[in-house]
Amino acid sequence: MLLEVSNLSISYGNHPIVHDVGLSLDAGKVIAIVGESGSGKTTVIRAILGCLPNEGHVTGGKILFDGKDLVQNTPDEWREVSGRKITMVFQSSGSMLDPIQHIGKQFVEYIQQHEDISTEEAEQSAIAMLAKMNLPNPERIMTSFPFELSGGMMQRVGVAMGMYFKPQLLLADEPTSALDVTTQAQVVEEMMQICRKDNTAIIIVTHNLGVAAYMADEIIVMQNGHVVERGTSDYIINHAQKDYTKELLAAVPQIGDEVHDYY
């Protein structure tokens, strides 16, 4: 078992936000957490990486990663884990980066933070990683500023950085929500390919049930900080029991075979 979260509860200040959430994940598997905004899905994965915003803190439960409880981690221990064994792809990778530094400089800085290699070597491997994400002209991207790239390209840079150290666990927070359908399909495909190759486990947080069903072995449905229902992709899509899950599924527009004729 790579990751085992049990009875996790999280509060912001005095407000309990997440109640009694558990999940377990094997290497190379994919879990999707779905639910509407405010359901606490992002809070859960932020807690796993120990990066809850200001007032947020874990009030109960365990997060066992490779047998070690992450909740008890000291800052030094976090340096070992985060950015190397566990990485994160954010909703808008553009705002994760410094707007007034070249992407290449930041990528190299990230690599050298975790690995002792020369700047030239780091640059070369960063370029190779960008090329692996099917980014056109990676040398030019290294010398671009974040605002010079389109949303889809920026998101691929984010995934490239997240996957650089072949992490054991990749946390993805709505990685494709801001993208067009075509770019979304590209980024999802690329994430899946690279993760299959490196045997990386993924937890993806999304409100796109199509993406969740496509990627995930297990889907967890959350509402108001509680787990409503969980199961395999097949179970949730075809055999959901809870009303909330059914409502969520019914709200997803689908292209059917039926032809609507208005003319």
Added chain:
Amino acid sequence: MTTIKTAVKHNKEIILLAKKVTKKFPVGKGKVLTAVNDATIRLFKGETLAIVGESGCGKSTLVKCIMRLHNVTDGSIIYDGKDLTKLEGEELRQTRQHIQMVFQDPTTAFDPKMKIRDIICEPLYNFNMIEKKDADAKAREMLRLVKLPEDVVDRFPANMSGGQRQRIGIARALAMNPDILVCDEATSALDVSVQKQIVDLLLGIQKKTNLSIIFICHDLALVYQMCHRAIVMYLGNVVEKIPAGNLKQAKHPYTKALLKSVFPLVPKGEGSVSTLEGEIPSPLDLPVGCPFQDRCPECMDHGCRETMPEMRRVGKEHFVACHLYDDVPESQE
């Protein structure tokens, strides 16, 4: 599972006609960015018309030209017998009240220091259509229309959720009782359950008032379920016009590619998507010939790289700009 649906059939009375609209932006050093190229669209009364395409395809620019937020470089936009592109001053201001817009991002669409009451009634104040003392009643009426509790009139936009704010945007646009409502990605920022509520709301209002809606969207499944017709744009060009209910019969390779990139709601391993290769080319130097040639899986050496395909009629209300297809005369359908 298909719960969102339009059932209104309508007579084909044209309410808005954009003829050969071109919009170019100068970007310095003598270069020109062509955002919209020679686009012709008709909007019927009581119809929901979708404009579909990737970011950067010119769909927002086109509706901003219709709203006169941009001035067109070339072409005309006919509404109510008048060419909107030629209107100036008070006449323009008066015409504006009939075309209203709902913006994509409901967090930035309002003055954060105005109360909901004043936000909704602001356009009415502008045209002296309401007295201060009636504002409260009018705001409450609009809130009922968009199914929000009436007591939010005293709140500020920051105290509301994204879905609620989007409804305020709709209430403000509808307060003017417009003929045409333009929604620029009005539901893209919302999650699916809220999206469904907003769409149901819009269609309910349309049924009552025969409102015409231009709905910019990149979710083809939503377009299929809620719109009458769809216009597909690529790199500033309209490449296909198709009745939205027939989206699966789309002919243009780009529309087909868009359809294939939608993730179906089926268990892992059962669904497949295919992706388009490459990035959208720069609108700064448009290729000669078909705009889609470099990414098109069906690109022919002959023709596609030399001449821009013309819009051809291939079915009932179905037009395609692609060298692969020839005109189908009306008699052969």
